[in-house]
Amino acid sequence: MYAFDIERPATLAEAVAALSNEDAQALGGGQTLIPTLKQRLASPEKLISLTGVAEMKGISSSGGVLTIGGGVTHGEVASDGSYKALSDLASNIGDPAVRNRGTIGGSVANNDPSACYPAAALASGATIVTNAREIAADDFFVGMFETALDEGEIVTAVKFPIPEKANYQKFVQPASRFALVGVFVAKTADGVRVAVTGASNEGVHRWSAAEEALSKDFSAKALDGLSVSADDLIADLHGSAEYRAHLVAVMTKRAVEAAA
Amino acid sequence: MTKVTMTINGKAVSGEVEGRTLLSSFLREDLHLTGTHIGCDTSQCGACVVHVDGKAVKSCTMFAAEANGATVATIEGQANEDGSLNVIQAAFQEHHGLQCGFCTPGMVMSAAALLKDNPKPSVSEVREYLEGNICRCTGYHNIVKAIMAASGQDVSAIAAE
Numbered sequence: 001m002y003a004f005d006i007e008r009p010a011t012l013a014e015a016v017a018a019l020s021n022e023d024a025q026a027l028g029g030g031q032t033l034i035p036t037l038k039q040r041l042a043s044p045e046k047l048i049s050l051t052g053v054a055e056m057k058g059i060s061s062s063g064g065v066l067t068i069g070g071g072v073t074h075g076e077v078a079s080d081g082s083y084k085a086l087s088d089l090a091s092n093i094g095d096p097a098v099r100n101r102g103t104i105g106g107s108v109a110n111n112d113p114s115a116c117y118p119a120a121a122l123a124s125g126a127t128i129v130t131n132a133r134e135i136a137a138d139d140f141f142v143g144m145f146e147t148a149l150d151e152g153e154i155v156t157a158v159k160f161p162i163p164e165k166a167n168y169q170k171f172v173q174p175a176s177r178f179a180l181v182g183v184f185v186a187k188t189a190d191g192v193r194v195a196v197t198g199a200s201n202e203g204v205h206r207w208s209a210a211e212e213a214l215s216k217d218f219s220a221k222a223l224d225g226l227s228v229s230a231d232d233l234i235a236d237l238h239g240s241a242e243y244r245a246h247l248v249a250v251m252t253k254r255a256v257e258a259a260a
Numbered sequence: 261m262t263k264v265t266m267t268i269n270g271k272a273v274s275g276e277v278e279g280r281t282l283l284s285s286f287l288r289e290d291l292h293l294t295g296t297h298i299g300c301d302t303s304q305c306g307a308c309v310v311h312v313d314g315k316a317v318k319s320c321t322m323f324a325a326e327a328n329g330a331t332v333a334t335i336e337g338q339a340n341e342d343g344s345l346n347v348i349q350a351a352f353q354e355h356h357g358l359q360c361g362f363c364t365p366g367m368v369m370s371a372a373a374l375l376k377d378n379p380k381p382s383v384s385e386v387r388e389y390l391e392g393n394i395c396r397c398t399g400y401h402n403i404v405k406a407i408m409a410a411s412g413q414d415v416s417a418i419a420a421e
Contacts, residue, residue, distance in 0.1 A: 096389055
């Protein structure tokens with residue numbers, strides 16, 4: 001690997017100060033960034049490791065909202081269990097060793113178009129908390145690998161209102177184990193939200209036609225006849241855009257049937 | 261260069277590392293603990309699995325500087341105090357859970373992490389837990405059998421396939 005410096009601040013204030021250097025890059029659990037550095041797809045001069053920041057650890061629940069620190073690993077979310085659909089999702093990211101390092105803050109900040117967490121955040125109507133502000137998930141995920149984060153801004157926590165019913169269904173890309181298509185469905189008193197990952201060149205997005213139908217009748221039957229346009233969906237050797245469009249409808253039905 | 265100090269297999273160790281030094285490189289090249297293998301260097305194969313503060317991690321996908329202050333366990337620390345194989349290692353030998361042996365350090369470390377959290381796993385739980393450990397020789401069957409045996413469960417019903 002090319003040479004760079006690494007700093008490991010112990011507090012959020014120190015991390016924010018260190019990231020004010022324009023050549024610095026935040027490092028979460030590193031399960032995406034370190035392979036990226038090895039391939040030289042990114043080459044920051046300085047990495048600011050966030051794994052020592054105590055303020056970004058821990059999971060707490062209050063008033064029906066689950067707050068997960070940005071530095072919390074997938075493994076910790078998987079074993080938490082207070083938002084079952086979210087813990088189930090976390091337990092199927094990568095493999096056990098990856099889950100022991102990868103963090104929720106890193107995942108949402110990276111906004112990989114095939115990552116699982118963005119679908120959970122968007123469908124749950126989560127709030128992304130940073131060192132500077134709070135951003136609704138609807139405004140946070142801007143496009144493929146793009147978020148509303150400013151330079152040097154750190155995801156310190158993600159707040160999930162726990163829905164009445166929810167489920168995530170992931171059709172696994174057999175080589176990478178990322179979502180070829182993943183659908184998160186969340187039902188609350190205000191209606192149903194459906195978020196799709198893995199399918200679109202625009203990254204994670206909501207499927208509004210399905211949300212309308214499911215808000216009237218929360219059953220797989222309510223989705224009969226609904227389909228997704230293949231326009232602007234991802235097409236690669238693992239699946240055509242049409243195949244992904246078909247999978248979106250199938251995985252949404254499965255998520256509704258499994259929602260609890 | 262940054263100074264790092266950590267406890268590895270019960271011994272306090274310190275060294276000077278660059279920012280880019282991976283934990284796997286620090287273990288192998290600086291400390292000569294070459295039992296931790298680097299199979300792919302892309303976090304897929306699991307030959308480099310070690311425990312950091314009790315959790316299985318891929319040491320090729322973590323910087324040595326991030327392990328500063330941590331407690332690390334590697335394959336070199338797995339044997340019993342008298343040098344004999346521990347229960348997992350002995351089960352790998354007994355059930356022929358290895359052939360070329362390259363993936364074995366990672367397999368044993370992953371198995372140890374699994375059995376700590378789940379002392380009596382089912383066969384499917386073992387297979388699921390090994391998702392991030394690749395073996396190109398055995399077809400996994402005897403690895404799974406060895407881990408089941410190490411957990412004290414009867415493996416006579418696990419037929420060779």
